Amino acid sequence: xxxxxxxxxxxxxxxxxxxxxxxxxxxxxxxxxxxxxxxxxxxxxxxxxxxxxxxxxxxxxxxxxxxxxxxxxxxxxxxxxxxxxxxxxxxxxxxxxxxxxxxxxxxxxxxxxxxxxxxxxxxxxxxxxxxxxxxxxxxxxxxxxxxxxxxxxxxxxxxxxxxxxxxxxxxxxxxxxxxxxxxxxxxxxxxxxxxxxxxxxxxxxxxx
Amino acid sequence: xxxxxxxxxxxxxxxxxxxxxxxxxxxxxxxxxxxxxxxxxxxxxxxxxxxxxxxxxxxxxxxxxxxxxxxxxxxxxxxxxxxxxxxxxxxxxxxxxxxxxxxxxxxxxxxxxxxxxxxxxxxxxxxxxxxxxxxxxxxxxxxxxxxxxxxxxxxxxxxxxxxxxxxxxxxxxxxxxxxxxxxxxxxxxxxxxxxxxxxxxxxxxxxxxxxxxxxxxxxxxxxxxxxxxxxxxxxxxxxxxxxxxxxxxxxxxxxxxxxxxxxxxxxxxxxxxxxxxxxxxxxxxxxxxxxxxxxxxxxxxxxxxxxxxxxxxxxxxxxxxxxxxxxxxxxxxxxxxxxxxxxxxxxxxxxxxxxxxxxxxxxxxxxxxxxxxxxxxxxxxxxxxxxxxxxxxxxxxxxxxxxxxxxxxxxxxxxxxxxxxxxxxxxxxxxxxxxxxxxxxxxxxxxxxxxxxxxxxxxxxxxxxxxxxxxxxxxxxxxxxxxxxxxxxxxxxxxxxxxxxxxxxxxxxxxxxxxxxxxxxxxxxxxxxxxxxxxxxxxxxxxxxxxxxxxxxxxxxxxxxxxxxxxxxxxxxxxxxxxxxxxxxxxxxxxxxxxxxxxxxxxxxxxxxxxxxxxxxxxxxxxxxxxxxxxxxxxxxxxxxxxxxxxxxxxxxxxxxxxxxxxxxxxxxxxxxxxxxxxxxxxxxxxxxxxxxxxxxxxxxxxxxxxxxxxxxxxxxxxxxxxxxxxxxxxxxxxxxxxx
Numbered sequence: 001x002x003x004x005x006x007x008x009x010x011x012x013x014x015x016x017x018x019x020x021x022x023x024x025x026x027x028x029x030x031x032x033x034x035x036x037x038x039x040x041x042x043x044x045x046x047x048x049x050x051x052x053x054x055x056x057x058x059x060x061x062x063x064x065x066x067x068x069x070x071x072x073x074x075x076x077x078x079x080x081x082x083x084x085x086x087x088x089x090x091x092x093x094x095x096x097x098x099x100x101x102x103x104x105x106x107x108x109x110x111x112x113x114x115x116x117x118x119x120x121x122x123x124x125x126x127x128x129x130x131x132x133x134x135x136x137x138x139x140x141x142x143x144x145x146x147x148x149x150x151x152x153x154x155x156x157x158x159x160x161x162x163x164x165x166x167x168x169x170x171x172x173x174x175x176x177x178x179x180x181x182x183x184x185x186x187x188x189x190x191x192x193x194x195x196x197x198x199x200x201x202x203x204x205x206x207x208x
Numbered sequence: 209x210x211x212x213x214x215x216x217x218x219x220x221x222x223x224x225x226x227x228x229x230x231x232x233x234x235x236x237x238x239x240x241x242x243x244x245x246x247x248x249x250x251x252x253x254x255x256x257x258x259x260x261x262x263x264x265x266x267x268x269x270x271x272x273x274x275x276x277x278x279x280x281x282x283x284x285x286x287x288x289x290x291x292x293x294x295x296x297x298x299x300x301x302x303x304x305x306x307x308x309x310x311x312x313x314x315x316x317x318x319x320x321x322x323x324x325x326x327x328x329x330x331x332x333x334x335x336x337x338x339x340x341x342x343x344x345x346x347x348x349x350x351x352x353x354x355x356x357x358x359x360x361x362x363x364x365x366x367x368x369x370x371x372x373x374x375x376x377x378x379x380x381x382x383x384x385x386x387x388x389x390x391x392x393x394x395x396x397x398x399x400x401x402x403x404x405x406x407x408x409x410x411x412x413x414x415x416x417x418x419x420x421x422x423x424x425x426x427x428x429x430x431x432x433x434x435x436x437x438x439x440x441x442x443x444x445x446x447x448x449x450x451x452x453x454x455x456x457x458x459x460x461x462x463x464x465x466x467x468x469x470x471x472x473x474x475x476x477x478x479x480x481x482x483x484x485x486x487x488x489x490x491x492x493x494x495x496x497x498x499x500x501x502x503x504x505x506x507x508x509x510x511x512x513x514x515x516x517x518x519x520x521x522x523x524x525x526x527x528x529x530x531x532x533x534x535x536x537x538x539x540x541x542x543x544x545x546x547x548x549x550x551x552x553x554x555x556x557x558x559x560x561x562x563x564x565x566x567x568x569x570x571x572x573x574x575x576x577x578x579x580x581x582x583x584x585x586x587x588x589x590x591x592x593x594x595x596x597x598x599x600x601x602x603x604x605x606x607x608x609x610x611x612x613x614x615x616x617x618x619x620x621x622x623x624x625x626x627x628x629x630x631x632x633x634x635x636x637x638x639x640x641x642x643x644x645x646x647x648x649x650x651x652x653x654x655x656x657x658x659x660x661x662x663x664x665x666x667x668x669x670x671x672x673x674x675x676x677x678x679x680x681x682x683x684x685x686x687x688x689x690x691x692x693x694x695x696x697x698x699x700x701x702x703x704x705x706x707x708x709x710x711x712x713x714x715x716x717x718x719x720x721x722x723x724x725x726x727x728x729x730x731x732x733x734x735x736x737x738x739x740x741x742x743x744x745x746x747x748x749x750x751x752x753x754x755x756x757x758x759x760x761x762x763x764x765x766x767x768x769x770x771x772x773x774x775x776x777x778x779x780x781x782x783x784x785x786x787x788x789x790x791x792x793x794x795x796x797x798x799x800x801x802x803x804x805x806x807x808x809x810x811x812x813x814x815x816x817x818x819x820x821x822x823x824x825x826x827x828x829x830x831x832x833x834x835x836x837x838x839x840x841x842x843x844x845x846x847x848x849x850x851x852x853x854x855x856x857x858x859x860x861x862x863x864x865x866x867x868x869x870x871x872x873x874x875x876x877x878x879x880x881x882x883x884x885x886x887x888x889x890x891x892x893x894x895x896x897x898x899x900x901x902x903x904x905x906x907x908x909x910x911x912x913x914x915x916x917x918x919x920x921x922x923x924x925x926x927x928x929x930x931x932x933x934x935x936x937x938x939x940x941x942x943x944x945x946x947x948x
Contacts, residue, residue, distance in 0.1 A: 011447055012421070012422075012425050013443075014414035014415075014418065014421055014443035014444065015414070015443055016285060016414060016415065016825045017285050017825070017826070017843055018282075018283055018284050018285045018287075018288055018418070020285075021285040021288040021289055021840075022283070022285075022288045024839065025269060025270065025288060027238070030235035030236060030238075031229070031230065031235045042881070042883055043853075043863070043882065043883055043884070044883065044884040044885070045446070045884075045885065046441060046442065046443045046445075046446050046885055047446060048443070125272075125274075125281070127272075130272045130274065131272055131282055131283040131287075131288060133282050133283070133284050133418035133419045133421050133422060134421040134425060135282075135422045135425065148426070148429055149429050150429050199441055199446065199884060199885055200884035200885075201440075201441055201453045201852065201884060201885060201887050201888070202854060202884065202887075204451065204453055204509075204510075204513075205453060205508070205510065205887065205888075206510075207510050207512065207513070
């Protein structure tokens with residue numbers, strides 16, 4: 001059987017938060033959700049974006065950890081900080097280009113999406129991707145994604161000069177060459193320069 | 209004497225809603241379940257398959273059920289968190305009776321049932337049989353829906369029984385019956401991804417039917433073009449090929465003008481129309497006047513959008529129409545659906561793979577609960593209560609003389625009006641929370657206060673139960689065995705995961721016990737709910753919704769069976785109208801020409817803005833269940849007023865300000881959600897909350913003349929910036945009607 005992999009397709013997301021609610025229900029999470037569901041700019045859009053850990057091949061969070069608390073499994077899953085080692089410095093929180101790790105003061109530990117390791121390591125699909133009603137989050141084979149979707153799965157991102165390869169794929173529109181995400185500070189004015197389709201209903205009504 | 213015995217704040221303190229955030233015993237002690245029970249979500253008509261984790265007779269969590277074909281493991285947040293209602297501290301564990309000045313006092317089951325039966329007979333003795341009414345719900349299983357219809361006609365012997373599906377599926381159902389002779393979605397969901405063109409009319413699929421999203425996206429991956437018709441830019445609308453931001457109530461402008469363009473361009477299947485339909489000539493004549501410009505004026509959108517819709521829909525080889533409450537919650541709800549069905553039939557694209565239409569059922573058993581005879585005009589098997597032959601059939605099944613079956617009674621809104629004006633004096637209510645869900649809340653409250661006797665069966669003390677004289681603690685879906693019928697017409701099996709907690713009883717036992725006290729025990733001597741289903745099968749035989757070939761064993765083995773299924777060896781009917789052969793005796797579909805007309809209350813100088821209401825994804829109906837589930841409360845704690853920045857600016861309203869939304873009937877004060885994703889002439893407030901946070905304080909109780917659905921989607925309001933409310937109700941938790 002072909003290997004199962006994780007795919008995110010932001011264009012499918014409907015912001016229902018089933019992923020967030022289901023992540024809390026994973027037995028090892030005990031009510032704490034590790035997935036982030038970002039509401040982009042509700043003032044002028046309904047766009048939302050789910051963010052699981054991308055599980056970088058060479059995880060930046062682990063590289064910057066001064067306490068060597070962040071470990072990768074042999075099959076490439078980057079785990080939450082080890083409780084006895086984590087010193088709560090939040091280097092990983094700041095360094096992650098995808099904004100995934102989060103420091104929880106109540107338990108003095110960084111926790112993050114761990115690919116539902118208790119499930120995926122025994123052949124079950126992760127909670128979030130199993131329940132996702134829009135299948136913006138999908139856990140299936142690369143062949144199945146290529147067969148059933150028009151978009152192209154990509155697992156290589158370039159941030160400035162740095163290329164990051166990940167275990168998790170993002171499905172991008174056909175014809176996208178490479179992914180070079182850039183930082184946009186919401187509310188600082190710089191988002192106006194970013195590509196920005198109009199979701200203003202008043203504009204639609206004034207079209208001729 | 210159905211007034212609140214003590215102030216509402218005191219009732220909330222004792223009975224909730226309190227938001228339950230952890231499973232029974234807490235997160236850390238949850239551990240491994242004793243067993244997994246394959247069943248279905250209790251919320252919404254999608255009825256997703258789910259496995260409930262059970263430990264020591266408590267539901268402690270869930271596991272996706274990936275083999276169930278409809279949702280394949282997918283769930284929305286309501287399904288994910290549904291199990292938490294089992295741990296709610298608000299659960300009613302004893303019958304209660306109202307005590308003036310004290311609240312509610314626990315009483316024994318026998319005393320409670322004796323009192324209810326006594327009040328039914330006293331009121332009927334004094335004021336006639338129809339002075340006692342029964343209101344029910346569409347979240348009941350098929351078995352319970354069947355039982356309630358029989359209970360009202362055979363045990364209580366009242367004509368006045370109706371159900372809250374009156375607020376949901378009746379416009380769609382009436383239109384479907386008029387056009388096709390059958391009230392059911394025409395196609396299984398597996399046809400959606402096979403369509404080239406899809407029109408979603410008045411359905412916020414992402415929030416109200418989330419699982420359907422993947423079917424739409426899969427169609428798009430396959431190359432389909434998607435059109436969405438909605439006053440709000442919903443999550444689905446954000447990325448579709450064509451979004452038409454229609455003015456609430458302007459849908460006929462779009463449908464008729466689309467048809468106008470399709471006729472002009474020759475995208476009409478005239479051979480199909482001639483051979484398999486009636487009424488086309490009048491439709492063609494009518495839509496001749498609906499040029500894109502005329503349609504656009506009615507719809508409040510640019511004509512180019514309507515032309516583009518026709519250009520997507522007209523030439524496609526296959527197509528699928530989905531419609532829901534957005535076009536149905538109108539005083540012309542049935543006409544809106546008829547106009548939508550005209551564009552389906554004009555192309556002849558129905559009754560084939562990838563070609564057809566569906567109405568998206570709202571409530572859990574929105575489909576099945578409207579077939580088993582708890583509607584005021586209906587008997588089991590979707591039979592007509594005024595049809596002599598249908599009456600004889602059911603009288604025989606029930607073992608009663610045909611004349612003893614009452615005639616057609618009042619539908620929900622007129623029934624509440626009859627309570628208000630004193631014609632109905634007593635009410636038994638189950639699975640319905642009109643003090644959140646009915647329009648014109650002040651009027652509904654006044655009506656309930658005039659009842660001489662009011663009994664409520666519920667598992668939590670709903671805002672409506674606050675008014676009760678007697679409350680009987682019933683059962684959750686996971687505590688009883690039965691069937692429902694999903695949005696596709698697929699009959700499915702809800703398994704019992706746990707027994708009701710000590711003190712509560714299965715709803716059907718309560719009804720049978722009451723029937724016995726009313727002298728009809730021999731007609732309600734069921735051993736279990738399977739026995740009710742077996743009788744339902746017999747009663748439905750030969751009816752439109754024929755379940756006679758469906759058994760619980762077949763449902764389990766085949767993962768659901770689609771009605772009609774007239775015999776054990778019949779495979780069931782996932783797709784209707786193949787051939788094509790429609791449900792009318794002539795085998796044809798009957799088109800109806802429709803002219804647009806205004807809503808009962810259009811905006812004017814005094815009330816210049818349209819209020820439209822609806823759901824959010826985290827809550828279900830009146831919130832009796834979901835406002836008690838922590839994760840869902842936290843996701844959407846309170847209602848809000850979605851308002852375009854232009855309209856907000858005119859009223860000096862900024863983001864997160866409180867805004868007073870006021871109609872001729874009442875007002876609600878909620879936070880403003882200022883966003884460009886709604887028409888500037890319309891505001892939206894979701895309706896799941898009670899008291900001074902109830903959107904239905906504003907809505908209009910005008911109803912469609914055919915379906916009797918209220919006009920939830922259009923009423924006239926004015927807006928003003930308000931101070932943060934600080935009264936006793938505002939200080940309650942948001943799930944109880946307060947503000948954060």
